[in-house]
Amino acid sequence: MMVVAELAAAAVDVTNFITASEASSQAFKTATLLKSLTINALIMGENGVGKRTLASFILPNATAIDASNFEELLQALESSDEIIIIDIDNFPNLKLLIDTIKKNKTRVVATSRQSFSNEYLDDLFSVKFDIPPLVRRDEDVQELIKLFVKDAVELFGGDSKFDIKNFKPDLSDNANSLRRQVMISYLLQDIDDNELMGIIENYLFEKLGSNSDYRNYLYLYEVPLIRAGLTRFKSQLQLSDRLGLNRNTLRKKISENKEYLEGENNE
Incomplete structure (x- = not known):
């Protein structure tokens, strides 16, 4: 055989x-x-x-x-x-x-x-x-990203510019998850504040109902803020200073959201 x-x-x-x-x-x-x-x-x-x-x-x-x-x-x-x-x-x-x-x-x-x-x-x-x-075919991943961006341009319009500087490919479901990620990222790269808030509003509409929802969904704001801050400023010390937070408070926020911030404990 x-x-x-x-x-x-x-x-x-x-x-x-x-x-x-x-x-x-x-x-x-x-x-x-x-x-x-x-x-x-x-x-x-x-x-x-x-x-x-x-x-x-x-x-x-x-x-x-x-x-x-x-x-x-x-x-x-x-x-x-x-x-x-x-x-x-x-x-x-x-x-x-x-x-x-x-x-x-x-x-x-x-x-x-x-x-x-x-x-x-x-x-x-x-x-x-x-x-x-x-995950074992990096050269193919880079070419697939280009191909999916082309698909996004044809589907949604706009220009073909796509910033991959901080783009971390989601390969959890191989090309399926990568294509979804590229499509969403392409749409969001030029999103304005009102559009972003509208997306979050629609997401939360059916989920609200308990008396602890504010605390339960605060991570939707905190996690992307911390991720973006650590990527941009490289350390917790600098991020806590830019956010006007005590460093211990920032560490507590990272610990509380460790499910979403694994590997983001930049010192």
Whole structure:
């Protein structure tokens, strides 16, 4: 069995692969090879790393069905020459699925959210490979940011200027969280006071109701103020002076909001 490890493909659509990193460049070469073959492939990795994009690149005309929709999937296998199975690890009976695929001689490219070995899968898939998360593909992250900014300009209008000086990419859900973050950051970079207060007002409207709401939601003001201050002034001492706070008071505020200020304890 051919096992290709440590490959990546971060792409927004099937025609625009990001190949800035060595891993994604190799993934594109592998995908190009698979397009010309008639073998089954399994792509493994976290959400948002490009599994579905890569699968659609390999089989551009195939229907993609989530394995959790097992009845729909089994019916599709009866009438399809090729199919993309999303999150094959969601299927409740892998033996039944594999037997159905073999019976109908359907070509399959599947994805899974975890790297795992299974005797039925090992028998079906000639090629299996992992796509590493974006935290290990910094070159791809930088290119994705540029691409998502372009998307934001086309969607919302305005100019293409986007300040990434203090931008810390949110890669918690890989490209999914990064795209959301870029979109929100792009919208907020030119926001005025009234617009910002309107956003907070809408957020709080349905949440208010207890007799301690002032204290409960004070962090919405304090946390961004402390984060911005520590980033700009580099130390608690300077920030406490700029805010007109006793240093011990600032330390107390940081401790009270430690859930949101982890790693911000600049001395």
